[in-house]
Amino acid sequence: MTVATIRELARLADVSVATVSRVFNNPEVVNQETREHVLRVAADLGYQPNESARTLATKKSHMVGLIWDTDHRRPGWRHPFLQEILIGLKTALSARGYHLLLLATSGSEIPGPDIYSRAVTRHNLDGVVFIDNGRQDPALHHLAASGVPCVSLDRPVSGPRATYVISDNAGGARSAVAHLYARGHGSIATITGPATTRPGAERLAGYREQLAALGLPYRAELVVDGDFYLAGGQAAMCRLLDLDERPRAVFVAGDEMAVGALRAITEAGLKVPEDIALVGYDDIELAALVRPGLTTVAQDKAGFGTSAAAALVAMIDGTAGEAPPPTVLPTRLVVRDST
Amino acid sequence: MTVATIRELARLADVSVATVSRVFNNPEVVNQETREHVLRVAADLGYQPNESARTLATKKSHMVGLIWDTDHRRPGWRHPFLQEILIGLKTALSARGYHLLLLATSGSEIPGPDIYSRAVTRHNLDGVVFIDNGRQDPALHHLAASGVPCVSLDRPVSGPRATYVISDNAGGARSAVAHLYARGHGSIATITGPATTRPGAERLAGYREQLAALGLPYRAELVVDGDFYLAGGQAAMCRLLDLDERPRAVFVAGDEMAVGALRAITEAGLKVPEDIALVGYDDIELAALVRPGLTTVAQDKAGFGTSAAAALVAMIDGTAGEAPPPTVLPTRLVVRDST
DNA sequence: CGGTTTCATGTAACCGGTTTCATGGACGCT
DNA sequence: AGCGTCCATGAAACCGGTTACATGAAACCG
Numbered sequence: 001m002t003v004a005t006i007r008e009l010a011r012l013a014d015v016s017v018a019t020v021s022r023v024f025n026n027p028e029v030v031n032q033e034t035r036e037h038v039l040r041v042a043a044d045l046g047y048q049p050n051e052s053a054r055t056l057a058t059k060k061s062h063m064v065g066l067i068w069d070t071d072h073r074r075p076g077w078r079h080p081f082l083q084e085i086l087i088g089l090k091t092a093l094s095a096r097g098y099h100l101l102l103l104a105t106s107g108s109e110i111p112g113p114d115i116y117s118r119a120v121t122r123h124n125l126d127g128v129v130f131i132d133n134g135r136q137d138p139a140l141h142h143l144a145a146s147g148v149p150c151v152s153l154d155r156p157v158s159g160p161r162a163t164y165v166i167s168d169n170a171g172g173a174r175s176a177v178a179h180l181y182a183r184g185h186g187s188i189a190t191i192t193g194p195a196t197t198r199p200g201a202e203r204l205a206g207y208r209e210q211l212a213a214l215g216l217p218y219r220a221e222l223v224v225d226g227d228f229y230l231a232g233g234q235a236a237m238c239r240l241l242d243l244d245e246r247p248r249a250v251f252v253a254g255d256e257m258a259v260g261a262l263r264a265i266t267e268a269g270l271k272v273p274e275d276i277a278l279v280g281y282d283d284i285e286l287a288a289l290v291r292p293g294l295t296t297v298a299q300d301k302a303g304f305g306t307s308a309a310a311a312l313v314a315m316i317d318g319t320a321g322e323a324p325p326p327t328v329l330p331t332r333l334v335v336r337d338s339t
Numbered sequence: 340m341t342v343a344t345i346r347e348l349a350r351l352a353d354v355s356v357a358t359v360s361r362v363f364n365n366p367e368v369v370n371q372e373t374r375e376h377v378l379r380v381a382a383d384l385g386y387q388p389n390e391s392a393r394t395l396a397t398k399k400s401h402m403v404g405l406i407w408d409t410d411h412r413r414p415g416w417r418h419p420f421l422q423e424i425l426i427g428l429k430t431a432l433s434a435r436g437y438h439l440l441l442l443a444t445s446g447s448e449i450p451g452p453d454i455y456s457r458a459v460t461r462h463n464l465d466g467v468v469f470i471d472n473g474r475q476d477p478a479l480h481h482l483a484a485s486g487v488p489c490v491s492l493d494r495p496v497s498g499p500r501a502t503y504v505i506s507d508n509a510g511g512a513r514s515a516v517a518h519l520y521a522r523g524h525g526s527i528a529t530i531t532g533p534a535t536t537r538p539g540a541e542r543l544a545g546y547r548e549q550l551a552a553l554g555l556p557y558r559a560e561l562v563v564d565g566d567f568y569l570a571g572g573q574a575a576m577c578r579l580l581d582l583d584e585r586p587r588a589v590f591v592a593g594d595e596m597a598v599g600a601l602r603a604i605t606e607a608g609l610k611v612p613e614d615i616a617l618v619g620y621d622d623i624e625l626a627a628l629v630r631p632g633l634t635t636v637a638q639d640k641a642g643f644g645t646s647a648a649a650a651l652v653a654m655i656d657g658t659a660g661e662a663p664p665p666t667v668l669p670t671r672l673v674v675r676d677s678t
Numbered sequence: 679c680g681g682t683t684t685c686a687t688g689t690a691a692c693c694g695g696t697t698t699c700a701t702g703g704a705c706g707c708t
Numbered sequence: 709a710g711c712g713t714c715c716a717t718g719a720a721a722c723c724g725g726t727t728a729c730a731t732g733a734a735a736c737c738g
Contacts, residue, residue: 003460005724016688021726031686046453048460052400053725055391056693063440068429082422086441090407094443099462101402101440102425104433114385121342121387123438230628259628286625289569289598291605344694355718360696370716392695395723 004045013041024049061124063101064093064312067116067140068131081301082131085153088305089129096313101125113142120148127312129153149315151308155198156326161315165307165327169199172297172331173206174213176251176279179295181214183277183339185249189222191236191261193253200228203253203281222247226257233257237264248276249339255280255287255296262290262338278338293336300329343384352380363388400463402440403432403651406455406479407470419595419623420640421470424492427644428468435652440464452481459487466651468492475535488654490647494537495665500654504646504666508538511636511670512545513552515590515618518634520553522616522678524588528561530575530600532592539567542592542620561586565596572596576603587615588678594619594626594635601629601677617677632675639668 010017015038022030023038030038041047055061066089068082090100103119116139120128127149130140144150144159152164180188190207193200204223211218224239226232233252240247241264252258258280265276272278272292280287283298307327314324349356354377361369362377369377380386394400405428407421429439442458455478459467466488469479483489483498491503519527529546532539543562550557563578565571572591579586580603591597597619604615611617611631619626622637646666653663 006726007724017725018689018727019687022687025726029686034686048457050395050463050724051461052391052394052463053693053723056389056395056695056724057726059693061391066441068425082425086421090441090443097443099440099443101438102405102429104429104436104438118387122390124389124391256628263630286628289602289625289629291602345696346694356695357697357719358717361717364696368716373716389694392693392723395694395725396696398723 004047009047013038055124063099065103065125065128066100084301085305088302089309092306092309113139116143117146126316129308151312161323163311163323167299167329169202170206173203174210175333176297177210180249189240189247189250191226191252193228228254230256230260233260234264237261251279253281255282255284272338292338295336295339298332298334303329343386348386352377394463402438404442404464404467405439408472423640424644427641431645431648452478455482456485465655490651502650502662506638506668508541509545512542513549514672515636516549519588528579528586528589530565530591532567567593569595569599572599573603576600580607590618592620594621594623611677631677634675634678637671637673642668
């Protein structure tokens, strides 16, 4: 059961190791007959080139590091689409011959700003994908600055060979507000995400932009803060319901909050969309399942993964001379029954 | 920015490469002064041992392959807990110094039963974790038979160094049925998962066992097939509602189906739990968010990851002489408002 | 026909670690 | 002093690939 090495294969095929190597890496330079013969013997032998040896010789591991910090003592923002992102990443990277190495950060390592860079050099990683955890991990800067091809999801970053993929939060928010306006609403409230998070801040900005574009006034009392969680949305909605002049339309910056808002409205004995129209954000699974179905701004979930993979591979292969521009994923308004 | 090699470090520390190597791998055999001196120089230099070189020399990669097939052309069962499993795996493996390599299976590879084993030999993987996709991938057998340390999640497997982690599906189902009985129901229906999947089959078995234990008759018309998806659950529930004698209690073998069932019931103008009591299975996030909150059988989600990691490392380190026995994770009944 | 290209292939150094075995000094014992 | 142990260390082979360079045969050319 010992694995065949390139030397054995060379001996059996009666060629030199260089020729065998060329058969696999540079097939066009070797004579067709020789090539086919070597491939045949290789198949018989079940030969598998040893990746560690290749990596050692070439400095290319064909592996991309995935940084997805999950320190449970300091819980970060739990990404709602991890699975979709992973599928997108894996599929797109696979097609280009790369594997994903999920970097372990604890272990016996001494943590520090260079924790990721260290892992990169140790494993000769060809690039890195960073999934934001909302915790402002300073190690990302160090990594991006080090010149390793690096793509960050949901969080801007700059560096010689770094770029990022982000959803068009402001655009999505604008489309939500425009949709409510088109449904005949002139007074549109919003429940925001935390201002410290990028999606929270940008969606609020988009809301304001669209109000301005429509010539609607911005009224501070129609803006209440949420936290991206259900209970927060419910509480925020209660505050809106208590206003003297109850809003008839609300843009909620996250679906989970929107479901909370829906609940608050229902419990107040009001109806969606007759009394109050609601637009959410994210298009989580739940959005399609609640009653009434939630109109919401959908993100291109798999797009995160595939775009990241494409950008990364472009940098690795040098197809993109320098860092490619950030990818801004378009959003799509999914109209259901809540508006 | 060239990385330091062991030879440079040896030269600067004025020792041999063998000594440097020992400082990192066998610290106890080297004189304390020498050791500290070498470590100091190493830190100054920012020395990072090259993992490919180590792997080449030792045949140990300190990497564990993760097989999580996501072929979208033939969609398998989408695991509800991927994120939790990954967190558990990553944390437990990190602590023991292992990384997770997400294996790409497409690429230019010719697929075949040995697709995973090939990846294992190429990368010198120390072990493999297999996440079931409900697709009966035959390659798993080949892998387990090959003698690579291998842990399968949710799906039994046997091999010289293979074991699996599974939830106590039958036990969970029994507790669900017992709970409904305790709530005063004597006629309990069930909506099953596909009989070809292990969770589907075992939860049905548990249902029957508990009926028997309670002295209740098993009635075939009260058992309808679902597919673990929402629409399937809804359809199945409709069939149950059409029965002459409508059941007052239903054990649904998956939460997503249970939500579908909930919807069917609501649409029929009936109320949960007053008219029909419902117990789900899995405790997905959604279960807590629907109205009424779904009583359900919760699995030890992170336990999948941590148990798998523990079993795998035991096999790798040889702590477990042969394959350790399967791990059966206990379930926990979470009572909410649907019963 | 000698000289230059071109093509296919082989030789051997190299990538950066680990590990076996040899070596030599310090120590303890008779 | 002579001998055997123990301890710390070094020299060099080895892991399994890649690749720069050398080689030799065939093709081409004036």
